[in-house]
Amino acid sequence: MNKPKEQDQDHQDQIYILGNDRVLDQAIALLNSIRLYDPETPVVLIPYNDKYKEAAAVLGDRFGVTLFPDLTILEWLDATIEEMFGSDFFARPQQFRKQAAWFGKPGRFLYIDTDIVVFERIIAVLEYLQTYDFICCDYQHRGGIQNVFTPAILEAPGFSESVLAEIFNCGFWGSKTGLISASDWEAILAECAARPDYFDFSQKTSDQPIINYLVLKQIPNRFNLVHRPGGAPGSWAGSKFRQRDWRLFDPNMNQPLQYLHWAGFRLQPGCPYWALWQHYRDLNDWNESKRRSPRSPKFRFRLPWQS
Template sequence: MPGTRGVYFVANDHVLELATVFLSSFRHNNPDIPLRLIPFDADHHRIAALGERYGFTVWEDRDLLARCDEISLSFHDLPKGHFRKLAAWAGEFDEFLYIDSDTAVLANIDFAFDRLAGYGFLTATSHLPGRAWKDSIEESGKLTPEQYGYRANTGFVASRKGTLTFAGITSALPAAREVAPHMKLGYEQPFLNYLMVTSGHRYTSLQHLRTTTGDRSIPGEVFAWTPGVEAKDGGIVHPADPPTLMVHWTEPVKPTRQAPEDVPLYDLWRYYRDLRAVT
């Protein structure tokens, strides 16, 4: 009997407008797959109220979220809600996707579960120069070139329940703290990269599979600031690139923090902000 599949996202009321774009676009292209909100912090009542409209449930295990907060304190002075995505590996779905809420999802995500076969972790994008690690990691001897070269964006991760465990994460913390001086600490990204590449499981990305196999049909992640990308009718126009899986408004461009004329692909963001949810 096949296991359950579902999608997690992390958000709170502070990013309500961003998350609404994520929810609207996701449900437009994925009307049926289970979706669950992992609260970024206690301030999530307004977004939780959208559950019926967009068809998602809310993570209820506060003890597990508190453990994620505790792990974040190994690297930061205050709890960082970004680390709560670690809860996904102990959640209800046997196979899952985690997707950041500052994205617009422009395709059906079912294909990603098929691409996960043979891997413990599948991200959308990897081998990104300057991501996750400082240059000093190369001379540290703490990771191999293959491991630190992975440099994945952790805004989209496909995996399976139990591939990471809290016991394993806890036991990895002492070694991870030794590597922390070489991490670009801001969010959970370098630590999650560390966990993936030292887990003993195989890891890859949609981008890497597309590059190494030559299969241009594999959809990709587009960062909103990518030159030459244009939006049209809720989609992306960029003939030189593969089909677009999702658009990601990473720093330094956030639609809710800048004037519209300064936000790349603002028309796409506004399209899904104003689109009624699929019911």
């Protein structure tokens, strides 16, 4: 297991997803929505754990998804988390594997959770990285600091009330390789491990508090797209939107949604916008004999952190 090495190659925009066999149907829904608008952008699967072979094969065959090329980086991420925090501190330490995106192929990248579907050529949001070094697009900050920080974070150098107003959801964000080095990552983890009282883990969140600390401290040139001129639509499945032909419209912002995120919801019958999610899962005739039913007692749709 080795630290990531500095790379010097041609740059290319990429999309990263984190997943395994258990969330294959979620990944299919996401990829169906991505490929509906964008057949070409490379998509890379970061394995959530060792049970990813079926997902890698299906997503590779249907959508051209490739596997993250250096699995030793994932081992290094796992090892640094355990070394700094111990093996039992985080409820779902595998979530930190999404941070492999910082150490992937040089260029700009967009990370997307598998409990998301998109409604446009979503890679286009990376054009904001011509001006900024990090982007997100959500209203997490309106809920305050809970599930991310505690008031003690104000003791940390550089963390003012205005900085805390920039917290974000870790399910959809974009940046550039090279901004965070292996040494940066280890130093940030050491700082966080030394002050666990800075963070709100009461709802068993794992990576979101630490990654917010990393970005808010290390990347000052950041931008939440909801602050662009004219604002941006919502994206959370717990909000009320209008549906038009398998897309959603935010009546408060008078704009179509760019993406929908089922953060905090189990994808199953009765969850918000279930029929919409089913539509994208079933798009392009996913093989009925292979699709696993959410009603089966042997399989229930869960977010990766509910594994």
